[in-house]
Amino acid sequence: MALWSKLWQAYRWRLRRRYLLLRALRRRRRLTAVQDRTRAIRKGDILLFASVRNEAQRLPHFLDHYRRLGVDHFLIVDNMSDDGSADLLAVQPDVSLWQTGSSYRLHRFGLDWLTWLMIRHGHDHWCLTVDADELLIYPHHDTRPLSALTGWLDESGQRVFPAMMLELYPKGPVQAQDFTPGSDPLRLLRWFDRGNYTITRQEKTKALWIQGGPRARMFFADRPRLAPTLSKIPLVRWNRRWVYLNSTHAILPSRLNEVYDRAGGEAISGVLLHTKFLPEVVRKAAEEKDRREHFGRPEVFDAYYDSLMGSPDFWTPQSTPLGGWRHLEALGLMSRGGWL
């Protein structure tokens, strides 16, 4: 790109970023605090931000998983759950809970809410932004807490940590599985696709666009462009002037998106284990199809919802069983990037 068009693009991103910040600021009153324990947040704490809706089946294990990794405080927005998620969250000693009845889609899929909370509480903290069906793992997560990772990133002068989504599925039709609500979903979702991901670099945001995996091959083989984006940057040493652009796929300012090595080396990265395909996904797909709260143009995704409602079986003889992070690293899905 020529210098002028680069500068112009940078200016447009700047405007966009400021607009998104302002927008989050103006909409902050749509959040009602249910349980505000943010006074307990100390300097250097690792914070987790999430917006949830009807995730009671996953939340116990979700909280467990992230507590074990060393998240110090959870800041969660509940968007009108009716399955007891809010009650479950409100009684946790390390959770601050807000509620909103506003539209998920019209608030940038919950990002407007989280952006405000991050402006307010996230500045200069390591902030983890995930969905309730995403479990972060990183190199050495079994022996080193998150603070070891963030400390090392700090020393390396790196403020962002990428983790692509790895979609997990059971063997057999998703609805036919036996899942005890609240238990560890990884005991059921044991399989993944190891080598069908495609990557392009998006010149404008400098972010990578990773697609592929089971949903791409099952539901989007006829229109690959629409297949879900799997690249994410969930862990950031946050600055209140920054903003997530769409989900956690990209951040503004755009230089933060260059989390990959472009000269042939391997930078550090983790994986978000995506536990979407629990048996309840079939019922939820029907609900989401009706609510039209997901995706910019929900009507385009009707076929996708229909397939999901048919309780698909993602498993193939080529599927790989989930092992430890070292296995994922050997497969080239994540890397310790020099963090030995």
Next chain:
Amino acid sequence: MTVGFIMMCHTALDRAAQVARYWATHGAPVVIHVDARVSAEDFGHLGQSLADLDTVSFCKRFKCDWGTWSLVQAAQTGAEQMLARHPEVGHVFLASGSCLPLRPLQELSDYLAARPTTDFIESVTTAEVGWTVGGIDMERFTLRFPFSWKKQRRLFDSYVDFQRRIGFKRKIPGGIVPHLGSQWWCLSRSTLAAILQDPDRPQHDRYFKRVWIPDESYFQSLSRLYSTNIESRSLTLSKFDYQGKPHIFYDDHLQLLRRSDCFVARKIWPKAEKLYATFLSDRPSESLAEPNPSKIDRLFSKAVERRTRGRPGLYMQSRFPRQDHENGKTSAQYSIFQGFSDLFENFEGWLAKYVGARVHGHLFGPERAAFAGGERMFNGCLTDSALLRDYNPRGFLTNLIWNGRGERQCFMFSPRDTQDINWFTATDPNAQISIISGAWAVPLFHAQMDFAEIRREAARLQQIEIEQLNILRSMYVKARVRIWTMAEFIENPMEPLQTIIDEISPRATRRLTEAPQMIELTGFGQFLQNLKNQGMQPRLMGDFPVAGEAVSQPRRRPYLVK
């Protein structure tokens, strides 16, 4: 005689206190230097926690910045205090607050007692060090560095540039030969005293004050003046990553550290409970073994290599090299055959018999990706969908090669297939590309189609192949490319086939016993003439006589491009 420790501390003071207590209670005096930036409260706290130990003392505090004279000053002050207060000390060991002793103190004392005059200090001439950052080695000693490299990089660089341009050079005081090395040393009392009590010391100090990163060169150079016996290595295990910042040891390094037989390691993560608990517990002194960090060295150099070079052919979320910086466009060698499946019956089956490889059909065919054995899905859930493949053909190819690691991949190609990968494969040293040009006409020759349509299709395929051959003849080609015209090839197919197969599996020196079955070509010359008569010029097949068999042509060697 015993060993005394100087500890340089600035953070994690509770851990430093723990280590100091360990050394002091096991009979080694400790002098602690605490960075002047540490608050009076924290300093007081540290002092109190060690107040019961009379062999632990604190020295005058300096504000220490990375790579500056202040670090040498602190070490000098600590050393002077150590020599003055503890006449029983035979060796002085410089350590940091994040160091951890890996072996019982007695083992270190015995080791040093057996080598009373040896100085353990890494000390290498500037010409021989390979690890200097920023391309500045000898110039560390001849230029001036008033600006901070970490905080004022631009000023630093431009001032260095300026001095180079005007040819500025500082004079090195007489007798000093610049040496560099790890800042963590263990010097004998006599050498250290000689350095500190030298009548020329003011002159040395004045000179080294303006050297860049003097903590890596002051003691390293001066010990060369006085020592009788330098062991140029550090007793402190300390590894650096590719940015030159020290690696940190965590609980899971326990076994690795234990087996290294090193005396002291740094840096230890302050929250590594298990490491501190294990190595600071009372253990009997066991061995006089030499430190053996080679295993750790290998592991860490592999990690640095992984960080800087990556795994060839891997494209992933944190490794996405720009063009020509791939360090391996693909992860393994593979072979592309063009025209062979047009000219021979069941060429894939024949090839699979002779090479230990996975032989696919037309992976880039218009209907689907024809995986070996008619499979609908390849390793790693790579599907045969043509749409998904054509959405990112390069990604498809690199995935295929990556997923098939450990087994050579071969596939058929033709002008009918998706052509988007041509530049990529042509510039990939892992690719072996064999082409029988013009062979795409054979299926047309046998096709039951309207001749006008055949003519149109022939013109289209020929155009595509010409463009492809132009790429393969460009100066950028890195693949092993062989191109024959069809006429050349059918005249003597065995020799080229043998060459290709030998290249694929060089160890299996098996002579080809059976040729693949060639498709019936009687009348092919007439077919080409018909195309000509219809106004299309078939140019890539070589010369076929209009009537009869393809007769023998003057023989030409197949040419090998690179």
